[in-house]
Amino acid sequence: MTDVREAEIDTGTAYGMKPATYRQELVEVGPGTPMGELMRRYWQPCALSEDLGSDKPQKVRLLGENLILFRDKSGRPGLVHENCCHRGTSLYFGRIEEDGIRCCYHGWKFDVKGNCLEQPAEIDGGRNRAKVRQPWYPVEERYGLVYAYMGPPDKKPVLPRWEHLENLGDDEYIETRWKPGYGPLNDDPYNPLKFNFLAAYENTMDSPHLPWLHYYHSCDQFTGAPLLRHDAEDANLPPYAHIKDLAGQIVAERSELGVKQGVPMPIPGHGLFLASNEAIVPNMAVVATLIDMLYFVPVDDTSFISFMLFRTKKGEQRSNLNELHFGKTWWEMSEDEHQRSPGDYEAQFSIGVLPAHSREHLSQGDVALGMLRRRLAEAVRDVQEGRDPPGVRRGPDADDVLRIGAHGMIPYTAAA
Ligand code: FES
Numbered sequence: 001m002t003d004v005r006e007a008e009i010d011t012g013t014a015y016g017m018k019p020a021t022y023r024q025e026l027v028e029v030g031p032g033t034p035m036g037e038l039m040r041r042y043w044q045p046c047a048l049s050e051d052l053g054s055d056k057p058q059k060v061r062l063l064g065e066n067l068i069l070f071r072d073k074s075g076r077p078g079l080v081h082e083n084c085c086h087r088g089t090s091l092y093f094g095r096i097e098e099d100g101i102r103c104c105y106h107g108w109k110f111d112v113k114g115n116c117l118e119q120p121a122e123i124d125g126g127r128n129r130a131k132v133r134q135p136w137y138p139v140e141e142r143y144g145l146v147y148a149y150m151g152p153p154d155k156k157p158v159l160p161r162w163e164h165l166e167n168l169g170d171d172e173y174i175e176t177r178w179k180p181g182y183g184p185l186n187d188d189p190y191n192p193l194k195f196n197f198l199a200a201y202e203n204t205m206d207s208p209h210l211p212w213l214h215y216y217h218s219c220d221q222f223t224g225a226p227l228l229r230h231d232a233e234d235a236n237l238p239p240y241a242h243i244k245d246l247a248g249q250i251v252a253e254r255s256e257l258g259v260k261q262g263v264p265m266p267i268p269g270h271g272l273f274l275a276s277n278e279a280i281v282p283n284m285a286v287v288a289t290l291i292d293m294l295y296f297v298p299v300d301d302t303s304f305i306s307f308m309l310f311r312t313k314k315g316e317q318r319s320n321l322n323e324l325h326f327g328k329t330w331w332e333m334s335e336d337e338h339q340r341s342p343g344d345y346e347a348q349f350s351i352g353v354l355p356a357h358s359r360e361h362l363s364q365g366d367v368a369l370g371m372l373r374r375r376l377a378e379a380v381r382d383v384q385e386g387r388d389p390p391g392v393r394r395g396p397d398a399d400d401v402l403r404i405g406a407h408g409m410i411p412y413t414a415a416a
C-alpha cells in the first residue's frame with residue numbers, strides 16, 4: 001500500500017467540522033440572560049394601538065414570556081402574565097370588563113396592574129384578595145404602538161420621544177407597520193420571522209450587502225428595477241467598478257446611542273450616494289431614507305417581529321415598501337425566482353434559526369457590524385455592572401427626547 005504524499009492531501013475540507021456555536025450573550029433573550037436583561041431595560045413595542053380593542057384579550061409572546069395584552073373597557077391597556085394566579089387558567093379565555101379582565105375559570109377579576117378586584121365565589125368577595133396579584137408589566141402607548149417595560153421596576157426609564165418623529169406639521173402623521181415584505185406567513189400575531197433577531201438587526205450595519213445583494217446580485221429589492229446586475233452592467237466599465245475597494249470607503253462610527261454606518265451606493269444616472277443607517281442599542285435602527293424607526297423585537301430566541309414607524313405626509317403611505325422583484329411580491333415569486341434573485345430574507349434566514357458565530361470570518365467590510373456587536377456587548381456589561389445602558393433616562397425630570405445622527409442618502413464624493 002502506498003502512502004498518499006503530503007502534498008496531495010486535500011486541505012480545508014468539511015470533514016470534522018465542529019458544531020457551530022453562537023455568542024449567547026448577544027443572542028438569547030429569556031429572563032436572566034445577558035441580552036434578555038439588556039432588552040428589559042428598554043420599552044419594547046408589542047402591538048399596534050389600533051389593533052388593541054376591548055373586545056377580546058390577545059396573546060403576546062415577548063422576550064420568551066407568554067403574556068396577555070388587553071384594553072379594559074375604560075380604554076386602559078394592560079399586560080399580564082398569561083396564567084391566572086389562582087389556578088393557572090389562561091387569561092386568553094378571559095372576559096374584558098370596564099375595569100379589568102376576568103378569568104373564565106372561577107371569575108377572579110384583575111385590573112391593568114394585576115390587582116385582584118373580585119373573587120366572586122369567595123366569602124365576602126374574597127377577604128384575602130388584596131394579597132394576591134396577577135403578575136403584570138407597565139404598558140404605555142406612543143406613535144401608534146403599545147410599548148411594554150419588562151425590566152426591574154426601579155430601573156424603569158421614561159418612554160422616549162424621538163426628535164425626528166416629533167413636532168409634526170399639520171400635513172404629517174406617524175405611520176405604523178409591522179409586516180415585513182417577505183417571509184412565510186404563519187398564524188402568530190404579527191407573523192414573526194422564524195430566526196433570531198440578531199441576524200436581521202445586524203443587517204442594518206452590514207454595509208457591503210447593500211450594493212452587492214441588492215444591486216449586483218439581485219434586482220433592486222425595493223423597486224424591482226434590474227439596476228446594476230453584473231450581467232446588465234455598462235460595458236464601458238470594468239466589472240463591479242462601483243463596488244471595487246468598497247470596504248475601504250465604509251464610514252462606521254460610534255454614536256451616542258449605537259453605531260452609524262454609511263456605504264457608497266451606485267444610483268444609476270445619479271452617481272454615488274452614501275446610504276446612512278444608525279443602529280440604536282439594543283434592537284432599534286433608522287434605515288437610510290426608508291424607515292424612520294425599526295424595532296427588531298424578539299418573541300423568543302428563534303423568532304422576532306419588526307415594528308416600523310414612518311413620518312409621512314397625510315394622504316401618502318411610505319410603509320408600502322413596494323418590495324417587488326421583477327414586478328412580483330415575495331409571495332408571488334417561484335422557488336426558482338427566489339433562488340436566482342434573493343433578497344434580505346433569503347440572505348438572513350438561510351444563516352440558520354440561530355447564528356453560527358464560531359464559523360464566521362469577519363473582514364474589513366464588516367467594520368460597522370463588528371462595531372455594533374462590541375457596542376451591544378458593552379451595553380450588556382453596563383447592565384451587569386450596575387450602569388444604565390445607552391439612551392436610558394430615568395426619573396421625573398428626565399429629558400425624554402432622544403436624538404439620532406443624520407441618516408438618509410447623501411451625495412457621496414470618495415475621499416481623495
Ligand atoms: S384559575 Fe382563574 S379564577 Fe380560578
Ligand SMILES: [Fe+2]
Nearest residue numbers: 209210214344
Ligand atoms: Fe438589505
